[in-house]
Amino acid sequence: MIYDNVLETVGRTPVVRLRRITAGNGSEILVKLESFNPAGSIKDRTALGMVVRAELDGRLKPDGTIIESTSGNMGKALALIGAARGYRVILVTDPKAPRSMVEFVRALGAELEIVDTPDENGGYQRPRRERVRRLTGEIPDSFWPDQYNNADNAATHAEQTARELLAEVDSFDALVAAVGTGGHISGISATLKREKPRVVTVGVDAAGSAAFGFPVGCWAMRGLGIAWPPGNLRHELVDQVQLVTDHEGIATSRMLARSEGLLVGESAGAAVFGALNYAHRHPGSRIVTMCPDGGANYFGESFDDAWLRERGLFAPIAANGLDRLDRLIEAAADPVHPPVHRADRVAESG
Numbered sequence: 001m002i003y004d005n006v007l008e009t010v011g012r013t014p015v016v017r018l019r020r021i022t023a024g025n026g027s028e029i030l031v032k033l034e035s036f037n038p039a040g041s042i043k044d045r046t047a048l049g050m051v052v053r054a055e056l057d058g059r060l061k062p063d064g065t066i067i068e069s070t071s072g073n074m075g076k077a078l079a080l081i082g083a084a085r086g087y088r089v090i091l092v093t094d095p096k097a098p099r100s101m102v103e104f105v106r107a108l109g110a111e112l113e114i115v116d117t118p119d120e121n122g123g124y125q126r127p128r129r130e131r132v133r134r135l136t137g138e139i140p141d142s143f144w145p146d147q148y149n150n151a152d153n154a155a156t157h158a159e160q161t162a163r164e165l166l167a168e169v170d171s172f173d174a175l176v177a178a179v180g181t182g183g184h185i186s187g188i189s190a191t192l193k194r195e196k197p198r199v200v201t202v203g204v205d206a207a208g209s210a211a212f213g214f215p216v217g218c219w220a221m222r223g224l225g226i227a228w229p230p231g232n233l234r235h236e237l238v239d240q241v242q243l244v245t246d247h248e249g250i251a252t253s254r255m256l257a258r259s260e261g262l263l264v265g266e267s268a269g270a271a272v273f274g275a276l277n278y279a280h281r282h283p284g285s286r287i288v289t290m291c292p293d294g295g296a297n298y299f300g301e302s303f304d305d306a307w308l309r310e311r312g313l314f315a316p317i318a319a320n321g322l323d324r325l326d327r328l329i330e331a332a333a334d335p336v337h338p339p340v341h342r343a344d345r346v347a348e349s350g
Ligand SMILES: Cc1ncc(COP(=O)(O)O)c(C=O)c1O
Pocket: 041, 043, 072, 073, 074, 178, 179, 180, 181, 182, 183, 184, 185, 222, 223, 224, 265, 267, 268, 292, 293
C-alpha cells in the first residue's frame, strides 16, 4: 500500500486480545493500540479531525499558524500535521513538559513557547491558556484548536474511531476508555448508543480527578484526569465510572509490557485495570479497551523503578503484590474505588 502523505496513515490501528491478563471466567479483553498512529497516540485522530474541519470552514487558512497549549500527545500530533501540511505550529507548554515530547516536536519543526510562572495554586494550565489567547491575538491567521472545548474533537471520534471499531469488532459488550478531554469516550459512545445501545460504556478516570465531579486531589498518571469537568465530556453517555489509583494504573501498564509484550502508556494501564474489573463482574463478556498511547513515552518515568521510588509509588505496588500477575488480576476484582453507575451519579448530584 502506497500512501500519498503521512496523514493518510492515521487510524486503522490494531486490536489485540489479551492472553494472560484475563479474569479467567470466559470474558475477553480486546485492546485497541493507538500508539500505532504516526505521532504515537489517539491524539493524531483528534488533531487531524480538528484541523481538517477548521480548514473546511475557513478558521484555518493556508499558511496559517496553529497555536495550542499542551505538554504531551496533542503537541506531537499537531507538530506532525503542521510539518505534513505546511503550517507553522506554536506549542505553549511549561518547564514540566517531558523531554521526549520537547525533542519530538522540535524534530518536526514546531516552536515551543515555555510559560515559566505558575498560577497561585502552582498550576500551569491556566497561565498556558492565557498565553495562547495572547498569541492568537497577536499572530494573524492563527488557529487555536482548544481540544477541551472544541466539539470537533468528539465528533471526529464519533464519525471515525467508532466506525472503525464497529467494522473491526462485530460484537462486544462493553467499551472502556480513559478520560482526559472526554473527546474519545464521548465520541465513540455517541455512535455506540445509537447503533449498539446494549454496549455498556465505562469511563476510567484518575482517582483525584474532578472530570466526573468528584472532589479534586492529586494524581501522578499522565493522559487522564483533569481538575475540572471538561467541555467535551458527555456524562449522559458514560454508564459507569471507574476511578483508578496511580499504583493500580501504573502496575497494570508495567504488567502489560512484561506479560503480554504490549508497551502502552499509563492511561492505557488504567483503562485495562478498569476493563479487568468489568471482566470480573461479567463472566463471558467481551470488552474493548482503548489504549491511547505507547509505553516509550514513559521509559524514564513509570517504567523506571528509581523514578517510582522517588515519588512513593513503588511501595504501594510492591506492598499489594501488584508486580505479580495473579495478584494484579485479583486486585482488579476488588479495586481501591468501586465502579460508580450512572444512576448513582445522577442521584448524588441531585
Ligand atoms: C495518553 C493519553 N491518554 C488518555 C487521553 C484522554 O483522551 P481524551 O482527551 O480523548 O479524553 C489522552 C489525551 O490527552 C492521552 O494523551
